[in-house]
Amino acid sequence: MAKRTDIKKILIIGSGPIVIGQAAEFDYAGTQACLALKEEGYEVVLVNSNPATIMTDTTIADKVYMEPLTLEYIAKILRYERPDAILPGIGGQTGLNLAMQLEKKGVLKECRVELLGTSSESIERAEDRELFKELCQSIGEPTIPSEITYDLEQAKEAAARIGYPVVLRPAFTLGGTGGGFAYNEKELVEIGINAFKLSPVHQVLIEKSVKGYKEIEFEVMRDGNDHAITICGMENMDPVGVHTGDSIVVAPILSLNDHDLKMLNDSALKIIRELKIEGGCNVQFALNPDSSEYYLIEVNPRVSRSSALASKASGYPIARVTAKIAVGMALEEIPVAGGTAAIEPRLDYIVAKFPRFPFDKFTNAANVLGTQMKATGEVMGIGSTLDECMLKSVRSLEIGAYHFHLPKFDPMTTEQLVDYIREFRDDNVFAITELLRRGMTVAELHEKTQITELFLESLERIVKMERLLAEKPGDEKVLTAAKALGFSDRFIAKLWKCTELDIYNKRHELKLTPAFRMVDTLHTGKYIAYLYSSYQGENQSRLTGKKKIVVLGAGPIRIGQGVEFDYSTVHAVQTIKRSGYEAIIINNNPETVSTDYTTADKLYFEPLTVEDVMNIIEFEQPEGVIASLGGQTAINLAQPLFDRGVKLIGTDCAAIDRAEDRNAFEHLLNDLDIPRAKGQAVTKIEDGIKAASEIGYPVLVRPSFVLGGRAMQIVANEAQLRHYLKTAVEIDEDKPVLVDKYIQGKEVEVDAICDGRDVFVPGIMELVERTGVHSCDSISVYPTFSISDKVKGIILQYAKKLGLGIGIVGLFNIQFIVDPQDNVYIIEVNPRSSRTVPFLSKATGYSLADIATEVIMGKTLKEQGIFHLYPEEKTRWYVKVPVFSFNKIRGLDAYLSPEMKSTGEAIGYDNKLNRALYKALQASGMKLQNYGSVLATIADCDKEEALPLIRRFYNLGFNIEATAGTAKFLKENGIRTHVVKKISDDSDEIKEEIRQGYIAYIINTSDVGSQGQQSDGYEIRKCATENNVNIFTSLDTVRVLLDVLEETTLCISTIDA
Structure with a gap:
């Protein structure tokens, strides 16, 4: 076959926002495909609604449409662009399904577009x-013996013929969505209702287990x-x-x-x-x-x-x-x-991929695994042996483990551990290793888990080496053997009761350092700068005479740290290469563009720990290391690397500390005369109670030094605060808990760049939801839609003062609260790249990561042609909407709070704000209906504010349904309302209406601090997410939805109205 010359223009459909089951791997695939086709001389048109991706940069495709991935929008683009062909298999299940729909609806035939490849x-x-x-x-x-079914009755009959247990697999869904194991008819019905609903063709395979x-x-x-x-x-x-x-x-x-x-x-x-x-x-x-x-x-x-x-x-x-x-x-x-x-x-090496789960953030969600995917990301370890690559993968996960050991299993009895591993769980491998420590044999564990003996034997070798290390502290031969097996300095130090630095120094005395091996599988003799470390084999990493800069990546994708940080990492590398330096990346995530070995001059696929990074730095001797672009992962490495003499370029450790250490930051704000909500850092429970009574309830409580608002909560009284301090966080001298006055107001966010003399703020984003919802779970709008010029001026002055006062060199992110009297308070400053950098770069046209990297390398803002603090705002509206994966993780509460829960984001843009909002909501996967029923369960404190909103639904023609208290209030105010029985009154009425698809929207608000797991609200939210029904826990989001529905719905009225 010869290369096609009869086609000139090719459309690629991306995979859209990141959800569990469809993550950064499609950014990597899409980027590769676009560049490969451009390389062959084709014009490439890309459609993808995810602003956080490299793929949607204007340098990757010839034309980029960031429109919703729906049949309607893709058809419009096809009719306008008239490409010769579509490449369907690059955008995951989303891209594939859309291509198939376009063909079935006759759009491809109409536009004379062919499907390429398969x-x-x-x-x-x-x-x-x-x-x-x-x-x-x-x-x-x-x-596998199976039957195709199209409704529940057929499914029941098929399961009876095949025999339980069975697996349900809905057709054309992603990451096993909607599927599961059923051991009896009751379970089959439970899973089946959802499975038929989620399959776009209402087809479910019933399969022998x-x-x-x-x-x-x-x-x-x-x-x-x-x-x-x-x-x-x-x-x-x-x-x-x-x-x-x-x-x-x-x-x-x-x-x-x-x-x-x-x-x-x-x-x-x-x-x-x-x-x-x-x-x-x-x-x-x-x-x-x-x-x-x-x-x-x-x-x-x-x-x-x-x-x-x-x-x-x-x-x-x-x-x-x-x-x-x-x-x-x-x-x-x-x-x-x-x-x-x-x-x-x-x-000629071995790799192990370990999944990264979100259960550290969602402690109430069940961590039992099945046919429906729950991991948000993954890491990969490369080694000469299975033991080495598995231990590297564990170190890469960033779950607080440097080895196959989790403290949570130490107090459990052997019987409890055996019971724990009866089901597949996210951390079973740690429990299994603990059982091996307690003398259980490989054969016994194989029988209990069905895990192949080969893998259990690897864990057994690791346990035997632990024993040997414990028996022979200081033994050089044992140290050499342990390093060859893949043990970290940190874990050896724990067994030898010394510090990690002691082991590091001992290794250097013995000249015990790893070789860097090449990933070369085609064996063509060409040098490929794709490397991994091993304590076995010869070194294959070649040193060049060029000056080099190392960029630390962001590790696995998890909630709170997504593909947005890979975006900044890749841009930094491109800028470093353009500046004539050798660019080196260290990262361990197999899904990303940054770990494509053609992205940087050199890729080290390694865990992001102090030891693993130091091994590379000592070998490469770079001019500097950039730690401010790889999210919290990279920032957390800054101080320990600095302590070992590494030259960090960009924001230094003292500046990071000024932004992240509570006391230092308070002093700085006082010096700069910038207000923030009253608050204290406490290290004892009683101090926390005292602080809250002085500050006044409600208060916002959270641990310091966290990402994605982990374990953050608004509490309304002393009882709730005591419960939080006892159960939600560890509190001691090293782990202070922050207690702040909760101010309800508008939240505003900026990303900015400081070069030490000047500050540049490319855009100010206003959040739709009030404070109390994590900024990444809120709808974000650029430019701002309700902030006065006076407030903008204050925000810009504060941003300038903070950039210079902290000593930022490069990117930083600030979050503000604007109260009803237009007072501006600081929430926090992040002295690094943030999750909003890709969105703001695409909205403003300024490539923030590129500008910041130039600054880090010594080029001032003025030298880059940037002379203003704040450029002229765009006239077009850009909206970022969060995307959640609630239906993938059972038991996860959809109530929006200061704890981040979204897995991805979608963009919408238009000359009119409501249209931009409409497109962004559509792009996020929300089913926007302009008819149906609205179920309202409103907290007493929200009823007055909710009333005009529910009246607007009523005027649009929606049926209003509500529980007794809310219904009484609505009826008294002239809104015809159908009363539904509460779940706590032993009624399934609400759940049944949700399951049958009668409800279009649910509005569910709770009193501050009362969104507990046992409440009716929790049960409603759980049922809604499991059945893909829109649920709103913030009235601000409801207001935006109504603005959109009113703009897009044709209303009826009498001629004389």
């Missing part, structure tokens, strides 16, 4: 459960000439039953014999050929651990999370090659790492 028939055969089953049967490939089988995956690639190769085989540590995104995954496959490995590999290649998939494809198998019996679980005919992992694990750019195959190129015509894409990668 045909719609092939996509249909892979994605539709029934067609896939027929295909497998026709080529003799075994599939093969829980306990090994889960094996292959990433395969095929071109138009029917040349197919295997990129990477991967093995899940957890058996079938846990979503692969939630499982520890190891590559290459280690536990299979040659016969089974060849059998599954041949099957994967047979499938990709039969489906005629052109590009990358992921094939998942269930293998009986006691025989060679296997079943095909599923095929993803697109770039996926697994393909991002396989790309980083093998160094083979799957998305890039897929894009080139789509335009007719053959594997042997596509250059990759000194060879061609036709060469099968061969790994």
